Every structure is written in C-alpha cells, then in structure tokens.
Amino acid sequence: MDFSQQISQYILSGLATGAIYALIGLGFAIIYNSTGIINFAQGEFVMLGGMFGVYFHTVHNFNLAVALLLAILFAAVSGVLFERLAIRPLRRATPLGLVIITIGGSILVRGLAMLVWGKDTHALPTFSGDEPLSLAGATLLPQHMWIFALTVLLIVLSKLFFQFTITGKALRACAVNQRAAGLVGIDVRRMVMFSFLLASGMGALAGIIIAPLTMTSYDVGIMLGLKGFCAAIIGGMSNGLGTVLGGLILGVLEALGAGLISSGYKDAVTFIILLLILFLRPQGLFSRGESERV
Amino acid sequence: MEMLKVKHINTYYGQVHALKNVSLHLNQGEIVTLIGANGAGKTTILNSLSAVTPIRSGEILFEGNPIHALSPEKIVDLGISQVPEGRQVFKPLTVEDNLELGAYLRYRRREGRARIRASLDEIYRLFPRLLERRRQLAGTLSGGEQQMLAIGRALMARPKLLLLDEPSMGLAPLVVQEIFSVIATLTRELGTTVLLVEQNAKAALKLADRGYVLETGKVIIEESAGDLLENREVQRAYLGKEKKEIWER
Ligand SMILES: Nc1ncnc2c1ncn2[C@@H]1O[C@H](COP(=O)(O)OP(=O)(O)OP(=O)(O)O)[C@@H](O)[C@H]1O
Numbered sequence: 001m002d003f004s005q006q007i008s009q010y011i012l013s014g015l016a017t018g019a020i021y022a023l024i025g026l027g028f029a030i031i032y033n034s035t036g037i038i039n040f041a042q043g044e045f046v047m048l049g050g051m052f053g054v055y056f057h058t059v060h061n062f063n064l065a066v067a068l069l070l071a072i073l074f075a076a077v078s079g080v081l082f083e084r085l086a087i088r089p090l091r092r093a094t095p096l097g098l099v100i101i102t103i104g105g106s107i108l109v110r111g112l113a114m115l116v117w118g119k120d121t122h123a124l125p126t127f128s129g130d131e132p133l134s135l136a137g138a139t140l141l142p143q144h145m146w147i148f149a150l151t152v153l154l155i156v157l158s159k160l161f162f163q164f165t166i167t168g169k170a171l172r173a174c175a176v177n178q179r180a181a182g183l184v185g186i187d188v189r190r191m192v193m194f195s196f197l198l199a200s201g202m203g204a205l206a207g208i209i210i211a212p213l214t215m216t217s218y219d220v221g222i223m224l225g226l227k228g229f230c231a232a233i234i235g236g237m238s239n240g241l242g243t244v245l246g247g248l249i250l251g252v253l254e255a256l257g258a259g260l261i262s263s264g265y266k267d268a269v270t271f272i273i274l275l276l277i278l279f280l281r282p283q284g285l286f287s288r289g290e291s292e293r294v
Numbered sequence: 295m296e297m298l299k300v301k302h303i304n305t306y307y308g309q310v311h312a313l314k315n316v317s318l319h320l321n322q323g324e325i326v327t328l329i330g331a332n333g334a335g336k337t338t339i340l341n342s343l344s345a346v347t348p349i350r351s352g353e354i355l356f357e358g359n360p361i362h363a364l365s366p367e368k369i370v371d372l373g374i375s376q377v378p379e380g381r382q383v384f385k386p387l388t389v390e391d392n393l394e395l396g397a398y399l400r401y402r403r404r405e406g407r408a409r410i411r412a413s414l415d416e417i418y419r420l421f422p423r424l425l426e427r428r429r430q431l432a433g434t435l436s437g438g439e440q441q442m443l444a445i446g447r448a449l450m451a452r453p454k455l456l457l458l459d460e461p462s463m464g465l466a467p468l469v470v471q472e473i474f475s476v477i478a479t480l481t482r483e484l485g486t487t488v489l490l491v492e493q494n495a496k497a498a499l500k501l502a503d504r505g506y507v508l509e510t511g512k513v514i515i516e517e518s519a520g521d522l523l524e525n526r527e528v529q530r531a532y533l534g535k536e537k538k539e540i541w542e543r
Pocket residue numbers: 307310312330331332333334335336337338339379493
C-alpha cells in the first residue's frame with residue numbers, strides 16, 4: 001500500500017467515524033438550541049442504543065432490524081425519562097447546576113447499565129456481511145457504507161423536519177424565544193421533552209451503527225459523548241451543517257493522527273481541538289453570529 | 295355582552311406587589327385602552343391574562359368561565375392572543391414561518407391547510423408589506439414591520455380578544471397611524487375585541503371606546519375614552535398638557 005492509498009484509507013475511515021460524531025453532536029445541538037442546556041449525558045444514550053441493540057438481538061433473539069428499531073425506541077424513551085426526572089424538576093437551576101445534574105445523570109445511567117448488563121464488551125453483527133469493498137484505493141467494510149447512508153439520510157430528514165414541518169419550526173421558535181413561543185400556544189415544556197427524544201434517538205442510532213465495528217460496553221458513552229460534544233463545539237452548536245462538518249473534520253483528523261503519528265494520539269486529537277476551539281474561536285468555526293444558529 | 299371580567303386580582307413578583315386588587319371588564323367588540331406610567335403594571339395585567347404570570351388571588355372570567363388557573367397554551371386556544379411588548383418576533387425565522395407559528399394550535403387541531411392559508415392571505419391583505427417580505431428573515435425587518443408581523447402572528451390564531459402591549463413603542467407617527475388603523479379595521483371587520491396598552495395615551499384614547507388608568511398597580515380611573523381625553527388629571531399626567539393650558543380652557 002503506497003502512501004497516498006494509506007492517506008485515503010485514513011480519510012475514508014475517518015469520515016465514517018466522523019459521521020458518528022456528527023450524529024451525536026447534532027443531539028447536543030438540538031438540546032442546546034431548544035433549552036440552553038449542554039447535556040453531558042448525551043453519550044449515555046449512544047451507549048444505550050448499542051446495549052439495547054445487543055440485548056434485544058442476542059438475548060431475546062429478535063431479528064436484527066427489529067432489535068435495532070426497538071433499541072432506538074427504548075433509548076429515546078430513556079432520554080425523555082431523563083428529562084422528566086432529572087432536568088425538569090430543576091428548571092430554575094443555574095447553568096452550573098444543570099451541568100452537574102447532567103454529569104451526575106450520566107454516571108447514574110452508566111452505573112445502571114453496568115449493573116444490568118455487566119462489564120463485558122459486546123458485539124453486534126454487521127448489517128450486511130464483512131466482504132470488504134474497495135474505494136479510491138482504500139478498503140471499506142459494508143458497515144462503513146451503512147454508516148454513511150444512514151447518517152446522510154438522518155441529516156437530510158432532520159433538515160427537512162426543522163425547515164418544513166410546523167413542529168420543527170416550533171422547536172426552532174422555542175430555541176430563539178421561549179416566551180414568545182409560549183404566547184403563540186406552543187407548549188414549551190413538551191418541546192423540550194421532544195428535543196430530548198430526538199437527541200437521544202439520534203445518539204442511539206449512532207451507537208448502534210458503530211457497535212458492529214468497535215464493540216460496545218457500558219462505558220463507551222463517555223468517549224463518544226465527548227467526541228460528539230467536540231463536533232458540536234467545532235460547529236458552534238448549530239443543529240445543521242456546522243456540526244456535521246465538525247464531526248467529519250474531527251473524525252478525519254483523529255484517523256490521520258492515529259495513523260500517521262501513533263494510535264495513542266487518537267483521543268488526544270479531540271482534546272487538543274476542543275481546547276483550541278474553546279480558546280480561540282468559542283463561537284465555532286462556521287458560525288456567523290445569531291442568525292446562523294438554526 | 296361582557297367578554298372578559300377581571301375581578302380583584304393580585305399579582306406578585308416575589309415580594310413585589312405588582313397588581314393591587316385590579317378589576318376591569320371588556321365588552322364584545324370593544325377597544326379598551328390601559329394607560330399608565332412606566333412600571334404601573336400594564337404588562338403585568340396582560341401577562342396575568344395570558345397566564346404567563348399567575349395571579350395570587352382574584353378571578354379572571356372569559357365568556358363567563360374562570361381562566362386564571364389555565365396554562366398559557368389553553369388561553370390561546372380559548373381565543374386570547376397577546377402581542378408582547380417589544381414585538382418578540384422569531385428573528386432567525388422567515389416572515390411566513392412566524393405567521394404560520396401563530397396558527398400553531400390550529401395546525402395541532404388539524405384544522406386543514408386551506409383554512410390556515412386563507413388566514414395567511416387575510417394577514418397579507420391587512421399588511422401588504424409582509425407579503426412583499428414573506429421570505430425574508432424576521433430579524434431583518436424594520437421596527438414597524440416587526441410590529442406588524444407580531445400583530446399578524448397573533449391574529450393567525452383567530453383570537454376573539456387581542457391583547458396589545460405598546461404597539462407604538464419606538465415607531466414613527468406615520469407607522470403608528472398605519473398600525474392603529476389596522477386595529478380599527480380588525481374590530482370593525484372581524485369583530486375582534488382589543489385591550490390596548492399604551493404610553494401614547496392620546497393616540498390610544500382617540501382609537502378606544504373606553505379606558506382605564508393604572509397607577510402603581512391600581513386602577514385609579516375608569517371612563518369612556520372621550521371623557522378621559524377631557525379629564526384634567528389625565529391631561530396633566532398622560533397627555534403632556536401644561537397646567538396653564540388646562541386652566542385657560
Ligand atoms: N420579572 C419581574 N420581576 C420582578 N419585578 C417585576 C418583574 N416584572 C415587572 N416587575 C415589576 O412590576 C411592576 C410592574 O411592571 P410592568 O412591567 O407590569 O409595568 P408596565 O406598566 O408594563 O411598565 P412599562 O411601561 O415600562 O412597560 C414594576 O414595578 C416592575 O419593576
């Protein structure tokens with residue numbers, strides 16, 4: 001394999017992981033934009049997606065597609081429960097209080113997952129075999145294609161949802177002006193709940209499509225959550241293209257860092273980017289001020 | 295017919311007693327104005343009616359039924375819409391999206407796109423400038439246009455009672471005239487009842503049938519608009535006439 005092949009290999013697999021980060025990051029952005037909360041428990045719903053998938057597929061022997069749909073559903077409902085039980089009772093909390101409660105909540109969810117499912121790592125089967133494909137001189141697995149396809153599908157669907165449906169518009173309205181949203185009859189609390197449903201559902205999907213490649217366990221949410229957070233920060237917390245690009249950039253840089261320097265640097269890349277962005281450009285790489293935040 | 299009856303309401307912000315035993319009423323089809331200085335409690339009255347700021351005691355009856363324990367959504371659903379102070383349009387959304395969101399509960403009720411579309415056309419007829427700018431982001435509109443949009447958004451819910459909080463604030467006299475003439479049209483054509491909060495007392499009293507004067511959380515005068523325009527106390531405090539001028543008449 002020559003050098004350029006190697007690079008394209010890193011870039012393609014980086015894009016696949018980046019797509020996962022983008023999905024998780026969109027979850028951060030959706031909740032942040034409709035509530036102002038940075039939900040540090042977001043990663044746990046990613047974990048729940050994978051773990052519920054394993055649970056329904058291997059323990060209950062559901063067919064893979066059914067198991068995965070059930071997993072998304074259960075994780076999304078967990079997200080709603082989390083909002084009802086942990087966030088809503090604290091609506092008047094300070095920002096720091098909310099950060100603490102989401103971190104506390106994430107520790108609790110992780111702990112419960114460990115008690116129920118143990119500390120073992122589990123694998124989900126790939127969606128359609130392991131026969132490698134070759135693309136631009138690089139080798140990819142069919143699962144990578146699934147990741148690309150499902151991520152693109154989800155991003156397009158969410159764009160259409162926010163742009164063209166009345167509920168999507170209502171969510172955006174809550175994001176800009178909760179008071180005015182209430183005055184036109186939008187039930188702001190229901191919208192907040194709904195944004196948790198969307199975010200945890202998206203996160204769960206991310207956790208499921210990556211599980212066949214990386215395995216899953218009760219504690220994968222910490223790192224995946226952090227990567228998604230980083231994607232959202234690069235994108236300036238926009239729930240659109242910014243965060244998607246943020247995820248892809250992060251995924252590629254990480255793959256290049258791991259491939260060209262040392263695999264030990266994989267996670268360090270995230271932290272370096274996170275710190276650089278927070279110091280130098282806290283509004284994100286792509287944002288042009290308020291009106292971009294949609 | 296009495297549409298709204300407010301009986302002895304008291305509203306607090308923590309320790310601050312913002313409304314003290316306020317009573318007022320509106321008849322079907324009336325334009326009633328509420329005037330008072332800064333901090334008198336005008337906005338608080340509207341927010342109490344919209345259930346944004348809950349009352350601590352007293353009663354609010356709308357078409358004979360108590361509404362003070364309902365949620366803000368339910369109030370809109372019953373037919374009371376508020377145009378808040380400072381417009382508060384959804385700035386990063388388009389003009390048309392803002393208007394559609396005004397009909398949010400009608401979408402929820404599955405009222406049918408055709409009927410909502412018809413209301414939209416109605417708003418564009420009242421405010422042709424919004425039609426020209428329907429694809430523009432609301433944040434890029436001028437102050438006057440944003441006020442028209444805020445009113446249009448509230449009207450999209452087809453309210454029976456429209457609460458307007460200082461629609462003339464910061465606008466040029468000509469624009470104020472335009473907006474006030476639309477308000478007059480509303481009552482005339484659609485039979486909408488209007489509660490108009492204003493600091494621009496003169497313009498408001500010319501438009502209104504009746505008025506209330508609010509001072510530090512209390513209603514101190516209730517009269518027909520014509521009488522209020524003649525009232526010396528009101529002339530001195532709210533119409534900016536000098537004592538001398540009043541004596542000379
Ligand atoms: N959120 C709040 N917290 C505490 N006090 C408040 C709050 N909102 C209003 N107040 C107080 O309640 C009183 C009435 O305020 P309100 O906003 O109803 O006055 P207003 O008549 O609408 O004044 P303006 O003409 O300036 O809009 C004021 O003394 C104000 O300081």
